[in-house]
Amino acid sequence: MTLLDTVVMQGLDSHGVLTADDKTLLLSLELNARRVTAGEVLWQEVADVDLFCVVKEGWAYSYRNLGNGSMQILKIYLPGDIIGMRDFGFSRRLAGVAMINEGVICPFSYQQLFExxxxxSSLAAGIIATTVRQQAMLTERLVYLGRYAAHERLAHFLYELYLRLKRINAVEENGFFMPLSQEQIGDALGLSAVHVSRTFSMLRDEGLVERDRQHVVLPDPQALARLVEFNDTYIDESLPPAFQNFLSLNRIA
Amino acid sequence: MTLLDTVVMQGLDSHGVLTADDKTLLLSLELNARRVTAGEVLWQEVADVDLFCVVKEGWAYSYRNLGNGSMQILKIYLPGDIIGMRDFGFSRRLAGVAMINEGVICPFSYQQLFExxxxxSSLAAGIIATTVRQQAMLTERLVYLGRYAAHERLAHFLYELYLRLKRINAVEENGFFMPLSQEQIGDALGLSAVHVSRTFSMLRDEGLVERDRQHVVLPDPQALARLVEFNDTYIDESLPPAFQNFLSLNRIA
DNA sequence: CACTTTCAATAACATACGTTATGAGTCGAT
DNA sequence: ATCGACTCATAACGTATGTTATTGAAAGTG
Known part of the structure; x- marks a missing residue:
């Protein structure tokens, strides 16, 4: 899973927007691979902003530790995601990032990004679009935190993971590996671990979600999608035609 | 209030990153002013993404209308803010935008942005940084929706508005004009209008917030900031030195 | 000026979720 | 095999917040 394989960049490439140089440049962000252990903290909140990362293997999450002793998980990162763009233009990290399980990441510097x-400008637009898409997921989460009940939040969370994992071929027969504890899920959804457990039981009783430790199966993904009225544009949609056209024009000019 | 007056662009300019051409280019986004009425919908959810806007006067908000009949307000836009970057790279709007009171906006096109x-690349980086800062506010809201009680959410919301309004000189003697109904505040904070009213009463009784219709006074802003442990970097901080340096190097090269 | 509509305060009641506690699996370390 | 540390399920109980309703004040409309 490289950045060239993401929806956004695939969209640009398939429309001939990216030159050979562009591709080399993009892949140069991933030259510097590093193995990381489960639970390893990539950076803490308030650390200096020095680098960004591409996740190659494993899951990571960004989080905030709060004054009242609780934690809010902001986002789950899967292979192919860029970590750290949240802090672009700030001198201090706004959130910590840690690995969930072991994996491989590719750090790259501020300077590489500026170069x-x-x-x-095509890659610049592509990176912005990628960042905006990540933000769209966060916005969706915000909507669910603000206006939906626990079972809808959890269903939405699981279905979003399902779609994202399907994109990177990590779903088999509607089932996938999910290395999150119920406490972590609660920290992501603004719920207590106890209530996450209750809600899982509820979804199980309704035949919507089966779970055994770190393996989750969605027997009927469509039913789950209907429950939460899932709109998948922000995950699956490639770049709009207008976007591609402008970029190829700019390239030629 | 023009884009050149925003924190990000001021930061770039004061470090000599922006050329005269850059400034003209940036201001060209604001050539096309249009007066808008209170409540006017700038665009609906799912509309085509054709343009973006700079707010010159008045307040606006982005929102999602939900299947369960409720609404989630995502963000309040004040003069100097760019509206619509949320949809950059998508063909359909992810959220609607409407004016709260009457005002003036300057629409600009996808094409203008690409040009x-x-x-x-300095302006590109600046626009990205601006977008990322808007996202930082949203992330902060997400944290409050997930992990804080009603009085903390409201206090945080008011204090954030206070800081943003102070930046654009719209605060006098710790008081400011706030054209939002309690229902709208509830839709922003994930609360019912009734509970927003209760919470206002509570903050009033504690001497933290005075309110008369659309006029709000924070008798002791610092006390409010302490209550919510407000970290103002994401609003007030200018661009980091490293950022500026890279950009001026790139310009010369 | 009447008339309606919107907005806000407050009360009474309902409930989803948090908190605390307990016991049962699971896993890794020794 | 034994132990401790996690993780999870479930129950009992408390509470913050939602819902519905009532009233009054303010603002818009003819």
């Missing part, structure tokens, strides 16, 4: 922007 | 990216 990329300077050399290719 | 700006192509002509100036």
């Amino acid at each position: 990329l922007f300077a050399r290719s | 700006l990216f192509a002509r100036s």
Whole structure:
């Protein structure tokens, strides 16, 4: 899973927007691979902003530790995701990031990113689009935290994971590996671990979710999607035609 | 209030990153002013993404209308803010935007934005930084929706508005004009209007917030900030030195 | 000026969720 | 095999917040 394989970049490439140089430049962000252990903290809140990362293997999450002793998990990162763009333009991290399980990440520097922007406005637009898409997921989470009940939050969370994992071929027969504890899920959904457990039981009783330890099966993904009125554009949609056209025009000019 | 007056662009300019051409280019986004009425919908959810806007006067908000009949307000836009970057890279709007009171907006097109990216990587970086900052506010809201009680959410919301309004000189003697109904505040904070009213009463009784219709006074802003442990970096901080340096290097090269 | 509509305060009641506690699996370390 | 540390399920109980309703004040409309 490289950045070239993401929806956004695939969209650009399939429309001939990316030159060979662009591709080399993009992949140069992933030259520096590093193995990381489960639970390893990539950076803490308030650390200096020095680098960004591409996740190659494993799951990570960004989080905030709060004054009242609780934690809010902001986002789950899967292979192919860029970590850290949240802090672009800030001198201190706004959130910590830690690995959930072991994996491989590719750090790259501020400078590499700026060089990329300077050399290719197509890639710049692509990176912005990628960042905006991550934000769209966060916005969706915000909506669920604000206006939906626990069972809808959990159903939405699981279905979103399901779609994202399907994109990277990590779903088999409607089942997937999910290394999150119920406490972590609660921290992501603004619920207590106890209530996450209750809610899982409820979804199980309704035949919507089966779970055994770290393996989750959605027997009928469509039913789950209907329950939460899932709109998948923000995950699956490739870049709009207008976007591609402008970029190829700019390239030629 | 123009884009050149925002924290991000001020930061770039004061470090000599922006050329005269850059400034002209940036201000060209604001050539096309239009007066809008209170309550006017700038665009609906699922509309085509054709343009973005700079708010010159008045308040606006982005929102989602939900299947369960409720609404979630995502963000309040004040003069100087860019509206619509949330949808960059999508063909359909992810959220509707409407004016709260009457005002003036400056629409600009996808094409204008791409031309700006192509002509100036400094401005591209600046626009990204601006977008990321807006997202930081949203992330902060998410944290409050997930892990804080009603009085903390409201206190945080009011204090954030206070800081943002202070930045644009719209605060006098710790008081400001706030054209939001309690229902709208509830839709922003994930609360019922009734509970917003209760919570206002509570904050009033504690001497933290005075309110008369659309006029709000924070008698002791610091006390309010302490209550919510407000971290103002994401609103007040200018761009980090490293950021500026890279950009001026790129410009010379 | 009447008339309606909107907005806000407050009360009474209902409930979803948090908190605390307990016991049963599971896993890794020794 | 034994132990401790996690993780999870479930129950009992408390509470913050939602819902519905009533009233009054303010603002818009003819």
